[in-house]
Amino acid sequence: MRFSRMLIPTTKETPNDAVLASHKLLLRAGFIQSASGAGLYNFLPLGKITLDKVRAVVKDELDKAGCNEVHLPIVTPLSLWEETGRADKFGKELLRFKDRHENSFTLSPTNEEAMVNLVRQTVKSYKQLPLNVYQINWKFRDEVRPRFGLMRGREFLMKDAYSFHATVEDMKREFDLMEQTYKKIFTRLGLEFKVVEADSGAIGGAGSKEFMILADSGEDTIMVCDSCDFGANVEVIAEDETKCPKCGGNLSQTKGIEAGHIFQLGTVYSEPMKAEFLNENQKLEPFVMGTYGIGVSRLLAGIIEQNHDEKGCVWTKASAPYNVDIIVAKAKNEEQIEVAEKIYDELQAKGIDVLLDDRADKKTGFGVKMKDFELIGINYAIVVGNDISEGKVELIARKDLSKESVSLESIVDVLIEKLA
RNA sequence: CGGAGUGUAGCGCAGUCUGGUAGCGCACCUGGUUUGGGACCAGGGGGUCGAAGGUUCGAGUCCUUUCACUCCGACCA
Numbered sequence: 476m477r478f479s480r481m482l483i484p485t486t487k488e489t490p491n492d493a494v495l496a497s498h499k500l501l502l503r504a505g506f507i508q509s510a511s512g513a514g515l516y517n518f519l520p521l522g523k524i525t526l527d528k529v530r531a532v533v534k535d536e537l538d539k540a541g542c543n544e545v546h547l548p549i550v551t552p553l554s555l556w557e558e559t560g561r562a563d564k565f566g567k568e569l570l571r572f573k574d575r576h577e578n579s580f581t582l583s584p585t586n587e588e589a590m591v592n593l594v595r596q597t598v599k600s601y602k603q604l605p606l607n608v609y610q611i612n613w614k615f616r617d618e619v620r621p622r623f624g625l626m627r628g629r630e631f632l633m634k635d636a637y638s639f640h641a642t643v644e645d646m647k648r649e650f651d652l653m654e655q656t657y658k659k660i661f662t663r664l665g666l667e668f669k670v671v672e673a674d675s676g677a678i679g680g681a682g683s684k685e686f687m688i689l690a691d692s693g694e695d696t697i698m699v700c701d702s703c704d705f706g707a708n709v710e711v712i713a714e715d716e717t718k719c720p721k722c723g724g725n726l727s728q729t730k731g732i733e734a735g736h737i738f739q740l741g742t743v744y745s746e747p748m749k750a751e752f753l754n755e756n757q758k759l760e761p762f763v764m765g766t767y768g769i770g771v772s773r774l775l776a777g778i779i780e781q782n783h784d785e786k787g788c789v790w791t792k793a794s795a796p797y798n799v800d801i802i803v804a805k806a807k808n809e810e811q812i813e814v815a816e817k818i819y820d821e822l823q824a825k826g827i828d829v830l831l832d833d834r835a836d837k838k839t840g841f842g843v844k845m846k847d848f849e850l851i852g853i854n855y856a857i858v859v860g861n862d863i864s865e866g867k868v869e870l871i872a873r874k875d876l877s878k879e880s881v882s883l884e885s886i887v888d889v890l891i892e893k894l895a
Numbered sequence: 896c897g898g899a900g901u902g903u904a905g906c907g908c909a910g911u912c913u914g915g916u917a918g919c920g921c922a923c924c925u926g927g928u929u930u931g932g933g934a935c936c937a938g939g940g941g942g943u944c945g946a947a948g949g950u951u952c953g954a955g956u957c958c959u960u961u962c963a964c965u966c967c968g969a970c971c972a
């Protein structure tokens with residue numbers, strides 16, 4: 476993509492309302508924009524591209540784990556929520572409205588009921604189990620206090636998966652599989668995270684684990700063991716506990732951003748909703764369920780909370796909207812443009828996501844392009860400038876801002892290797 | 896929902912105390928000079944001052960009501 480053709484409204488000034496680094500930077504770098512309502516954001520081109528990249532990683536790993544992607548309507552009949560009693564439990568967070576026929580509906584904040592409804596209409600036999608169905612779809616929660624940009628919006632993109640089993644043992648097997656799958660997803664995204672024991676909250680059920688992105692700005696306080704992989708949300712462990720219940724090691728307190736949560740549900744939804752299958756003894760039994768969520772739009776905020784510096788965003792390889800930014804130092808110099816276009820074509824041919832900063836208006840000098848590169852947080856910049864007379868370009872790594880001079884002949888290979 | 900704060904141009908702000916017909920920076924438009932780290936000069940466009948009502952000869956400013964947004968708490972991907 477060419478920078479000159481893209482809507483990327485970067486700003487020097489920090490929006491007055493933003494507190495968190497991720498909120499400030501995503502606004503300043505032109506990824507998102509306030510949609511003039513609390514907790515509502517427009518995703519601008521860069522934000523949309525980034526969201527799609529993160530979403531693709533989530534989808535890829537779930538598909539590999541054998542999950543089925545589906546798509547449910549965002550609008551669900553209130554009657555579904557009344558079947559499980561959650562219409563009352565969710566209270567005002569559940570946005571309700573009526574259609575022209577005076578029927579009551581909601582904007583889905585999560586989809587246990589709707590997914591159970593889908594499955595109870597189609598799955599009748601133990602032979603069809605186990606089954607894991609998911610969607611990556613917008614959710615709406617009328618939060619008491621939306622805040623921190625994408626961290627706690629009212630409308631947000633969430634991956635919600637639901638598994639259906641004939642036995643508790645099989646559900647626990649899937650629960651473990653999902654834990655492993657989530658670890659792959661977070662690792663691929665380049666995140667430093669911790670899996671912790673958690674409370675099941677409004678979703679209900681027996682056991683649950685949360686995936687915490689480690690960041691000082693996190694809203695959750697967690698206790699982690701320094702000698703094994705044990706971790707727990709303070710909701711479920713005494714805050715003054717110093718010994719690890721698993722290995723006896725030392726516990727320390729830290730902050731995390733809840734980006735994923737997996738639950739062992741059992742039959743808390745299938746029973747009231749009469750979602751049953753016929754077992755091998757020809758008897759009806761309620762499905763044993765698990766449910767698994769990832770806050771996809773929140774991940775964008777989490778990635779930036781963990782990866783930024785005073786100059787801007789520092790996206791990880793798997794999440795960056797572009798991996799390479801080709802900066803034409805003097806966009807009126809035809810030779811530089813020619814060289815830049817050539818590198819641009821070659822990188823694209825190799826399947827690398829590259830942005831060509833070809834802006835040639837007189838207000839956009841070299842400095843502006845560098846500042847935008849640093850603010851947006853693309854992994855690498857190639858500066859095509861005066862050095863091309865010696866057959867060289869400058870390669871800048873966003874992470875540490877280190878610079879090196881690379882020959883024109885090898886620049887494509889060097890980048891392919893760095894991005895591998 | 897309790898506590899605190901803020902609403903003035905696309906963004907960031909001043910002006911409000913002490914009423915006199917709206918200003919600065921950034922961004923934007925035109926022309927010129929610049930061009931490897933957010934340039935400079937000159938000119939220009941853009942506002943029912945969150946909304947409603949009231950006081951007054953006159954309201955961004957004073958009074959009343961109301962709405963929205965942000966931050967701190969209790970809840971959540």
